[in-house]
Amino acid sequence: MANLHTEFCGIPIKNPIGVTSCDFGGHERLLRRCVEQGIGWIIGKTVHEIDGPHRWPRPYFYSLRRFGKDLKDAWVCSQMFHNMPYRKWLNEELPKCLETCQEFDVLFIGSCSGIGADADTWIPFLKDMAAAGVKMVELDTGGPHATFGAVAAHKAVGAPLAMDPDTAYKVTKACVEAVDIPIMFKMTPQCVNMAGVALAVEKAGAAAISANNAFYGCWIDHETGTFFGVPSSMGGLIGRPWQLFSLAKVMEITATVKIPVLGGGGSFTYDDCVRYLMAGCGVAGLCSSVYSRGVGVLEECVNGLAQFMDRKGYSSVDDFRGCVVKQFQYLREWNREAQMAGLTPIIPEFNKDKCTMCGICQKLCPYGAISLKSGSSIPEVNREHCFGCGWCVGHCPQEAIRCVHINTGELIWNGYGTIKDWVK
Numbered sequence: 001m002a003n004l005h006t007e008f009c010g011i012p013i014k015n016p017i018g019v020t021s022c023d024f025g026g027h028e029r030l031l032r033r034c035v036e037q038g039i040g041w042i043i044g045k046t047v048h049e050i051d052g053p054h055r056w057p058r059p060y061f062y063s064l065r066r067f068g069k070d071l072k073d074a075w076v077c078s079q080m081f082h083n084m085p086y087r088k089w090l091n092e093e094l095p096k097c098l099e100t101c102q103e104f105d106v107l108f109i110g111s112c113s114g115i116g117a118d119a120d121t122w123i124p125f126l127k128d129m130a131a132a133g134v135k136m137v138e139l140d141t142g143g144p145h146a147t148f149g150a151v152a153a154h155k156a157v158g159a160p161l162a163m164d165p166d167t168a169y170k171v172t173k174a175c176v177e178a179v180d181i182p183i184m185f186k187m188t189p190q191c192v193n194m195a196g197v198a199l200a201v202e203k204a205g206a207a208a209i210s211a212n213n214a215f216y217g218c219w220i221d222h223e224t225g226t227f228f229g230v231p232s233s234m235g236g237l238i239g240r241p242w243q244l245f246s247l248a249k250v251m252e253i254t255a256t257v258k259i260p261v262l263g264g265g266g267s268f269t270y271d272d273c274v275r276y277l278m279a280g281c282g283v284a285g286l287c288s289s290v291y292s293r294g295v296g297v298l299e300e301c302v303n304g305l306a307q308f309m310d311r312k313g314y315s316s317v318d319d320f321r322g323c324v325v326k327q328f329q330y331l332r333e334w335n336r337e338a339q340m341a342g343l344t345p346i347i348p349e350f351n352k353d354k355c356t357m358c359g360i361c362q363k364l365c366p367y368g369a370i371s372l373k374s375g376s377s378i379p380e381v382n383r384e385h386c387f388g389c390g391w392c393v394g395h396c397p398q399e400a401i402r403c404v405h406i407n408t409g410e411l412i413w414n415g416y417g418t419i420k421d422w423v424k
Contacts (some may be wrong), residue, residue, distance in 0.1 A: 009184075016273070018043070035100060060230075072292075074237060075291075112126065113139070123174065136183075165196045202259050215245075250276065277322075346422070351400045358397065366389070368382075
């Protein structure tokens with residue numbers, strides 16, 4: 001039986017699956033629903049004393065499900081930080097959250113936001129939470145809401161802090177020196193120089209980095225000719241496809257710094273969590289999936305992780321954590337032909353025992369190189385038109401196509417894992 005126990009920033013946790021900062025960590029009643037699913041950790045809703053973010057437009061969740069099945073898990077959101085007055089949360093809600101987390105052996109991580117680069121506005125929250133027994137605190141830099149527009153004094157609140165290495169260093173260093181508990185810096189995905197900010201907060205003494213926050217988003221209702229929800233750029237939750245971008249940003253961090261990373265973004269299933277762990281994250285978090293699929297998705301991920309580890313023969317998370325980090329490189333570093341051959345040496349090969357001649361490869365070939373001819377048991381490929389792109393491999397419902405080298409018959413790609421470095 002797989003052992004899911006691990007640790008994060010020196011703190012033991014029963015498993016690496018958890019919930020990132022959202023409603024479910026802001027109120028004990030909601031938090032309890034999550035911790036009952038067997039997760040190892042949860043982050044509280046971000047607390048603050050900024051004028052504006054606590055007044056959410058109501059309603060504030062706008063599901064895009066009605067706009068197509070491919071958007072069933074996508075939505076835009078005009079909700080911001082915790083709407084509960086800070087003192088009420090600190091004195092009434094936080095103690096109950098901590099008690100429930102202790103009951104279920106779940107690590108509670110606090111989350112707070114000050115006013116931009118003014119470190120003195122962050123520190124009181126850290127001291128309050130440390131005194132209350134919170135073991136770790138996340139510095140939430142504001143997510144997709146770059147500025148809240150409440151007053152001019154708050155213009156630096158939000159993403160600007162998370163995109164500037166110098167400012168991130170200054171705030172993080174002051175916060176680290178203010179308390180004796182681990183401080184975690186939260187990344188925002190619109191940051192171009194992710195590695196630079198990561199290095200800055202590591203140098204400042206941050207115990208960990210959490211990545212990634214939500215991205216910007218908006219939607220237009222074509223039937224009414226108006227914006228959908230609030231007419232503004234706000235939180236954009238893209239569903240599982242968001243993971244593609246978030247993982248890339250996470251890899252910029254894990255391939256650069258040594259401190260632990262809490263990874264999340266587009267995680268809906270156990271294998272999504274596995275990807276973040278393989279990308280070098282210490283723990284893997286879910287958020288929007290809990291809203292769009294219910295709290296039961298958490299238990300499914302915990303159980304799915306255990307079953308995956310048993311199936312693969314992993315005795316602990318450390319057996320596969322970070323297994324792809326050393327493989328990470330820039331595309332320009334991958335070996336390629338000096339000049340692409342006029343006739344591709346890499347071609348699709350069809351398995352006649354699997355192929356049903358369904359015609360999908362012919363329909364989707366971007367170069368019009370595949371055809372189905374009467375009397376043939378497999379599709380035919382026009383060498384002059386084929387580019388060896390592999391598009392047909394990924395779309396074949398029978399997995400009857402693979403890419404091979406025409407001269408040697410060597411397998412280059414079968415739709416799984418890394419392509420063969422055949423140029424080298």
